[in-house]
Amino acid sequence: MRKTSARIRLLLLGLLLAPVLARAELVIEITGGAETAIPIAVVPFALDGEGSLPVDMAQVIDDNLTRSGQFQTLARGEFIETPSRREDVGFQNWRALGIDNLVVGSAERDGDSYRVRYELLDVFTGRRSEGKSYRVAGDALRTLAHVISDEIYENLLGRPGAFNSRIAYVTMEDREGDRRWQLIVADADGYEPQTVLTSTQPLMSPAWSPDGEKLAYVSFEGRRSEVFVQNVGSGEREKVASFEGINSAPAWSPDSRRLSITRSRGGQTDVFVLDLNSRETRQVTDSSSIDTEAVWMPDGRSLLFTSDRAGGPQIYRVSADGSGTRRLTFEGNYNASPTVSPDGREIAMVHRKSDGRFAIAVQTIDGGNFRVLTPGGQDESPSFAPNGAMVLYATRANGRSVLGTVSLFGDARQTMSTAGERIREPAWSP
Amino acid sequence: MNRKSLYRWLLIALMALVLAACATTDEERVDDEEGLTDEELAAMDRDRDRDIDARGVEGRRLVEGSELERMLNDPDSPLSRRTVYFAFDSSEIRERDVSILEAHAAFLADHPDQRITVEGHTDERGSPEYNLALGERRALAVKRALVLYGAGDNQIRVVSYGEENPAALGSDEDSWARNRRGELVYR
Numbered sequence: 205m206r207k208t209s210a211r212i213r214l215l216l217l218g219l220l221l222a223p224v225l226a227r228a229e230l231v232i233e234i235t236g237g238a239e240t241a242i243p244i245a246v247v248p249f250a251l252d253g254e255g256s257l258p259v260d261m262a263q264v265i266d267d268n269l270t271r272s273g274q275f276q277t278l279a280r281g282e283f284i285e286t287p288s289r290r291e292d293v294g295f296q297n298w299r300a301l302g303i304d305n306l307v308v309g310s311a312e313r314d315g316d317s318y319r320v321r322y323e324l325l326d327v328f329t330g331r332r333s334e335g336k337s338y339r340v341a342g343d344a345l346r347t348l349a350h351v352i353s354d355e356i357y358e359n360l361l362g363r364p365g366a367f368n369s370r371i372a373y374v375t376m377e378d379r380e381g382d383r384r385w386q387l388i389v390a391d392a393d394g395y396e397p398q399t400v401l402t403s404t405q406p407l408m409s410p411a412w413s414p415d416g417e418k419l420a421y422v423s424f425e426g427r428r429s430e431v432f433v434q435n436v437g438s439g440e441r442e443k444v445a446s447f448e449g450i451n452s453a454p455a456w457s458p459d460s461r462r463l464s465i466t467r468s469r470g471g472q473t474d475v476f477v478l479d480l481n482s483r484e485t486r487q488v489t490d491s492s493s494i495d496t497e498a499v500w501m502p503d504g505r506s507l508l509f510t511s512d513r514a515g516g517p518q519i520y521r522v523s524a525d526g527s528g529t530r531r532l533t534f535e536g537n538y539n540a541s542p543t544v545s546p547d548g549r550e551i552a553m554v555h556r557k558s559d560g561r562f563a564i565a566v567q568t569i570d571g572g573n574f575r576v577l578t579p580g581g582q583d584e585s586p587s588f589a590p591n592g593a594m595v596l597y598a599t600r601a602n603g604r605s606v607l608g609t610v611s612l613f614g615d616a617r618q619t620m621s622t623a624g625e626r627i628r629e630p631a632w633s634p
Numbered sequence: 635m636n637r638k639s640l641y642r643w644l645l646i647a648l649m650a651l652v653l654a655a656c657a658t659t660d661e662e663r664v665d666d667e668e669g670l671t672d673e674e675l676a677a678m679d680r681d682r683d684r685d686i687d688a689r690g691v692e693g694r695r696l697v698e699g700s701e702l703e704r705m706l707n708d709p710d711s712p713l714s715r716r717t718v719y720f721a722f723d724s725s726e727i728r729e730r731d732v733s734i735l736e737a738h739a740a741f742l743a744d745h746p747d748q749r750i751t752v753e754g755h756t757d758e759r760g761s762p763e764y765n766l767a768l769g770e771r772r773a774l775a776v777k778r779a780l781v782l783y784g785a786g787d788n789q790i791r792v793v794s795y796g797e798e799n800p801a802a803l804g805s806d807e808d809s810w811a812r813n814r815r816g817e818l819v820y821r
Contacts, residue, residue: 378803406798408762427751428793429766450770450794453763466763471774473767494767510764517764540761554761562759582805584761600805626803629762 233601233619241276241614242360243302244269248280249309249320250288257311257345261320264349265307265356268367268393271618272357272593273611278303290323290332298327305333307356317341320348324356334359346395366591366632367392372400372410372419373598373607373630375622387421389436392589392632394607394620400436411454411463412633419631420444420454420463431465433480445478447485455499455507457524464488464498464507475509477524488526497541500524501548508532508542508551519553521569533567535574541585544569545592546634550612552577552586552595564597564610577610578617587632596632702748705741706820712737716818718776719811722757725771727779735776738818739783746786752776753817754794755801757810762797769794776816 246266251257269275284297288310298306309322321337334355340348347368354365369392377384385407390397401407405424412419413433420433431445431454445451449468453475456463463478467485475498476485489495493513500507506523516537522529533539538556545551548569555565555576563580567573577595586597592612599608599619606621607630621627705711716738718731727735742748754773756765773792781787802809 383799406795408766408796408798424795424798450766452766466767468767468770471771473770494764496763496767497761510761512764517761540764582758603805 241274242304243276243278244305244307244356244360245278245283245298245301245303246307247283247286247288247309249311249322250286251311251318252313253310257318258342259345259349261311261345261349261352262307262309264346264393265353268350268353268365269356271393271609271611271616272365273614273616274357274361274593290325290330293325293330295325295327295330303327305356305360307352309352314339318345320345322352324359346391350391350393363593364591366589366593369590370416370633371587371596371607371630372412372633374407374410374421374628375625376406376628377625387419387434389419397622400434400439401441408629409453410629410631411456412631413456414458414460414634416633420456422452422454431463431478433463444480444483445485453497457500458502458504464500466496466498475507475522486526488522488524489529490526499542499544501544502546503548508544510540510542519551532569532571534571535565535567538562539565543586543588543595545588546590547592550588550592552588554584554586554597564595566595566612577612577615578608583608585629585631587630589632590634596630598628598630702745702820713741716820718816720772720814720816722810722814723760723768725754725768725775727775732779735779736783739780739785742780742785742789746789749789749791749821751791751793751819751821752780753819754792755799755813755815755817756797757813758797758800758805759810760797766794766796766798769796772814772816776818 246262248260248262249257266277270277278301282301285294287293287308289308293306293308304327306325306327307322308325309320311318311320317339319337319339323332324334326333338348350368353367357365370389371392372387372389375386375388383404385403385405386399387401387407387410388397389400403423403425408422410419410421417437418433418435420431422429423432429450429452430443431451432441433444434441445465447467450466450473453466454463461480463480465476465478466473467476472492473494473496474487475489475495476487478485488507489509491511491513493511495509495511498507498509506521508519508521510517511520517540518531519533519539519542520529520531533553536556539553541554543552550566550568552564552566554562556562557576557580561580562583563576564578564583564586565574565576581600583597583599586595588595594609594611596607596609599606601619604621605626605628606619607627609618705713708714715734718727718734752773754769756768770792773794777790777792780790800813801815802812
């Protein structure tokens with residue numbers, strides 16, 4: 205009955221106050237779930253005993269846990285009681301509903317800020333597994349909900365959550381031929397989008413620096429592809445690669461000192477490493493095929509890249525000095541756009557299935573345990589979550605370009621879209 | 635193979651293509667593997683011209699009032715067609731586009747101070763980064779053909795936009811066919 209195959213649809217602007225939103229009508233849709241997911245209920249947090257918070261923190265937490273694919277949340281309509289503290293919980297009520305874990309909490313207004321406390325309760329023993337209180341400004345309630353989501357996730361699964369992180373993506377808007385590209389940074393759940401760059405020329409390929417403070421990306425503002433680095437906080441930006449030919453596909457080395465980029469010379473496209481201090485490049489691949497989309501392994505010693513040297517595109521690994529090239533993918537005739545999990549054990553990619561649809565697939569770095577994660581269609585640009593438990597990607601739904609997330613556990617998927625814009629090329633922050 | 639003999643070889647191949655084109659019957663030319671008729675192509679040219687009028691400030695400012703502008707906008711002028719189309723994942727110039735490129739090459743040869751940019755574009759299928767490389771291959775193929783027909787190498791700049799700046803916004807065969815293109819931009 206509380207199968208999470210039920211669809212949840214939130215129209216953001218319809219919600220309460222939502223005063224700080226830079227952009228309108230973000231539509232979030234969550235589908236799927238898993239049989240093995242942990243049953244949990246998140247009770248709405250009461251404000252000063254009776255009112256409600258400007259941000260429904262319990263709903264934010266509920267959505268986060270659902271989206272991970274590792275939790276099965278209980279719909280509010282089935283709640284028998286709405287306690288705010290352990291002392292008020294009738295544990296037998298929740299046991300009867302098949303709930304293993306319960307989140308309760310409350311908030312008090314304190315001047316311009318809020319004091320928020322919550323408890324994670326084990327329904328079986330009636331004990332408290334976690335409990336904290338915070339004091340935050342009103343505009344940080346949503347962020348706090350992500351922090352609490354991470355704490356619940358880590359407490360119950362023994363692995364860090366990735367809810368309090370950000371995503372970057374590119375939108376393109378076409379108004380009767382007048383086009384506008386924007387580079388957007390948003391919370392990992394798609395909320396609070398903020399524009400960091402607007403251009404009348406295409407933008408592509410955002411990539412986060414390891415400290416999450418900078419974005420490298422490709423801009424066509426010079427009427428050709430050039431690589432820029434921009435500080436997300438200050439907006440300060442700098443052109444770092446403007447060689448003759450293509451300059452694209454930036455990816456940060458783990459030590460932040462270098463960018464792998466794609467350059468072309470006389471029609472030959474290869475992977476290079478750009479030293480951000482000296483601005484010199486060193487060639488890593490050298491083939492007449494298209495070699496591009498390099499990403500670094502977490503140890504910084506080797507890179508993965510896509511090459512069509514064997515006919516169709518496949519993913520290869522090469523040492524940063526250009527030696528020891530090895531093919532990693534062998535399923536089907538199209539595997540491209542690699543992204544590496546933060547522990548370096550898994551790679552996700554775009555895979556063309558036998559029915560011709562492009563889907564997100566994952567395998568271990570040594571080629572084992574290949575599996576397709578999405579039904580497929582026009583999925584592209586996968587990017588691992590910082591905890592390696594989910595993948596963000598671009599796809600199409602109902603004829604529109606949208607972003608999707610998929611869990612590596614269960615089959616929970618979410619899509620995010622905004623009206624009238626094409627959303628593309630997402631990147632998940634560290 | 636050295637440069638000269640490569641060009642000689644290409645010239646022979648192209649002449650064969652042109653001869654083949656002359657021998658083609660009307661029925662065959664109406665439709666090819668791309669599913670676009672000559673009528674549709676003409677409509678695409680008209681659409682593109684509307685685009686250029688709508689956002690062509692930069693392209694036209696330098697040449698306003700000139701012979702060039704008249705030639706670019708006169709539908710009877712061979713220079714009014716400035717887009718060539720490609721098959722999926724291909725950067726081969728198709729025979730029916732040869733006459734367009736010949737006309738531009740002849741004009742460039744007559745006007746050695748004139749510069750153009752060849753923009754290579756792809757459809758949305760495949761990865762954006764791969765498509766950026768494919769777009770460059772297409773732009774370079776157009777440039778090579780123009781040079782082969784007499785334009786100067788230094789007159790032509792190439793740039794790839796990959797799939798980032800589509801001519802048609804749909805996600806269907808017709809839109810994809812319109813987006814796999816090389817555009818000759820006079821500045």
